[in-house]
Amino acid sequence: MHILDDPSLSPRVRALLARARRGPSMSADRIRESARAEASDGSKAPVPAGATEAMIRFEGRYGGLWYPLLSSNGMDHGLDGAATVYPSIDGWGFPGLTDGDQTWGVDVLLDGRTVMTLAEQPRVINSSVGQRLEAHAQLAQVRGWPHVSLGIATEPGQEPTVDDDGFPTLDAEATGPADKWWSNDGTAIHLELHKWWGDEDVWVACCFARQDANLTAAVEAVRQAGARVWRDEEWCPLCSRFRRPDQPCLPGAESRHF
Structure with missing residues (x-):
């Protein structure tokens, strides 16, 4: 069908x-x-x-x-x-x-x-392809929420080791080898492989919150998820604009820096 x-x-x-x-x-x-x-x-x-x-x-x-x-x-x-x-x-x-x-x-x-x-x-x-669709559908649901992106570097071919205590629930239907989602009604965390060639792999963790006030907790949960090498992410692919590393994008409001 x-x-x-x-x-x-x-x-x-x-x-x-x-x-x-x-x-x-x-x-x-x-x-x-x-x-x-x-x-x-x-x-x-x-x-x-x-x-x-x-x-x-x-x-x-x-x-x-x-x-x-x-x-x-x-x-x-x-x-x-x-x-x-x-x-x-x-x-x-x-x-x-x-x-x-x-x-x-x-x-x-x-x-x-x-x-x-x-x-x-x-x-x-x-x-x-079904998992890909679920991941895209989840992104479509939250892309207009306030969000902030954090870059994570790993050894080539390795996934970040994530202690997801404090994260929303793992979204198994939307999660694949290079595209992982945790979500609930008001918060979502998206971990996606961004670059996999050269001396290191780079993943991007994007935190979303329906309410601006809840975004800080989502970002803190990612920062506490284990030791890793952080990389600055200055480009927001959701908003198609540059911003300071760690600066959230707040639709309809002036962005602030965490």
């Missing part, structure tokens, strides 16, 4: 997709007829077991889906007329998404995980 026809979606995903549109998609027969595989050197390779059915499942569920998130470019889903799989260090996959906010492609592995490659370094970022 295509996701836009699915009545069982969570309320937040339904809200996210209220502005979605659906374009053309490939039929299962066409995918079967045109399925092919390319080796790392560009030569033709045998189509791996399960690859054709994985592309059919993906296209049947998400083909032609487009929705906006942070910019007007939007998130584009679909095989776009090509049913070709390629090998990677994480397994076989196919180009299935374009992240409009990142203006970059995202591959889908045969097991459903997603991979983004930047600076020639691939990284698994979502456990599934």
Whole structure:
């Protein structure tokens, strides 16, 4: 069932997709007829077991889906007329998404995980396209709340060790390998991998509070979540503006510094 026809979606995903549109998609027969595989050197390779059915499942569920998130470019889903799989260090996959906010492609592995490659370094970022949608839907819910971002550096390939005592409840449906959410009715914390190449990985912890007065507690909870190396974050991707490190963005009010 295509996701836009699915009545069982969570309320937040339904809200996210209220502005979605659906374009053309490939039929299962066409995918079967045109399925092919390319080796790392560009030569033709045998189509791996399960690859054709994985592309059919993906296209049947998400083909032609487009929705906006942070910019007007939007998130584009679909095989776009090509049913070709390629090998990677994480397994076989196919180009299935374009992240409009990142203006970059995202591959889908045969097991459903997603991979983004930047600076020639691939990284698994979502456990599934469904998890990616839940994460985007959660961000859409809170992006207009007062918020502040903190940069965290780790060893390459390592996640921050987070003691989430004092955090809101872990949002398992929205949480993936590089995109983690804790939330309740009035507060949310988003930990997202921002850079994964070079001498260190950089994660961004963004704290949200429905009420400005509660933002300080969320920021303090993140600061107390364990020893780490902090990195200044001067650019707010939600507001598309520079601000002083640790300075909150307060929609409709003058920003203050914590």
